[in-house]
Amino acid sequence: AQSVAQPEDQVNVAEGNPLTVKCTYSVSGNPYLFWYVQYPNRGLQFLLKYITGDNLVKGSYGFEAEFNKSQTSFHLKKPSALVSDSALYFCAVRASNTGKLIFGQGTTLQVKP
Amino acid sequence: EAQVTQNPRYLITVTGKKLTVTCSQNMNHEYMSWYRQDPGLGLRQIYYSMNVEVTDKGDVPEGYKVSRKEKRNFPLILESPSPNQTSLYFCASSLSSVNRHTEAFFGQGTRLTVV
Numbered sequence: 001a002q003s004v005a006q007p008e009d010q011v012n013v014a015e016g017n018p019l020t021v022k023c024t025y026s027v028s029g030n031p032y033l034f035w036y037v038q039y040p041n042r043g044l045q046f047l048l049k050y051i052t053g054d055n056l057v058k059g060s061y062g063f064e065a066e067f068n069k070s071q072t073s074f075h076l077k078k079p080s081a082l083v084s085d086s087a088l089y090f091c092a093v094r095a096s097n098t099g100k101l102i103f104g105q106g107t108t109l110q111v112k113p
Numbered sequence: 114e115a116q117v118t119q120n121p122r123y124l125i126t127v128t129g130k131k132l133t134v135t136c137s138q139n140m141n142h143e144y145m146s147w148y149r150q151d152p153g154l155g156l157r158q159i160y161y162s163m164n165v166e167v168t169d170k171g172d173v174p175e176g177y178k179v180s181r182k183e184k185r186n187f188p189l190i191l192e193s194p195s196p197n198q199t200s201l202y203f204c205a206s207s208l209s210s211v212n213r214h215t216e217a218f219f220g221q222g223t224r225l226t227v228v
Contacts, residue, residue: 032213036219042221043203043220044205046216046217046218049214051214096213098210099163099207099213100158100161101146101156101158103148103156
């Protein structure tokens with residue numbers, strides 16, 4: 001079965017520290033992986049995606065993600081967290097048959113001053 | 114501006130009273146879908162449409178209907194809402210189901226409460 005797992009419900013970091021939000025996936029065929037962010041009372045905003053090529057993908061707002069095929073992971077990272085990064089983050093994979101996005105359960109990132 | 118527009122943003126209704134949540138996109142996207150977001154469950158797909166007049170069930174279709182008469186519009190219909198349909202709903206669109214590498218664009222969400 002195709003699925004996405006985000007093992008942490010919440011991640012807490014201090015402002016200025018590096019952050020990592022974890023994601024692992026299971027999909028048949030080539031994985032097309034995405035990260036989205038949701039701010040309070042807002043829709044989901046696209047951050048970045050992995051299609052093929054370089055395992056380190058750079059995206060919006062200084063975020064990047066590292067694709068690891070052997071570990072079937074796609075962790076979201078940022079070298080220096082900002083308080084304004086506090087939000088709900090979703091990892092997703094595009095299903096190989098229907099084209100739908102399969103989402104993880106989401107990870108709340110809390111960045112404290 | 115490229116966008117997906119949902120209406121209404123907030124809705125409180127009573128059990129059994131039919132309602133429609135509208136969704137419109139201005140990007141000429143073929144693929145549209147509806148998701149519901151519940152705490153701890155992430156987003157789950159309700160219905161999707163690969164093109165005009167082509168719709169299919171997602172993971173949680175019970176109690177919902179959709180239609181796709183025009184490319185830009187994809188309304189979600191709850192014929193007889195029940196309290197377990199209280200949730201946050203998102204409409205999304207993307208270029209096509211074939212172009213799996215393209216990202217989806219999401220509406221602002223509709224928070225539905227059924228009492």
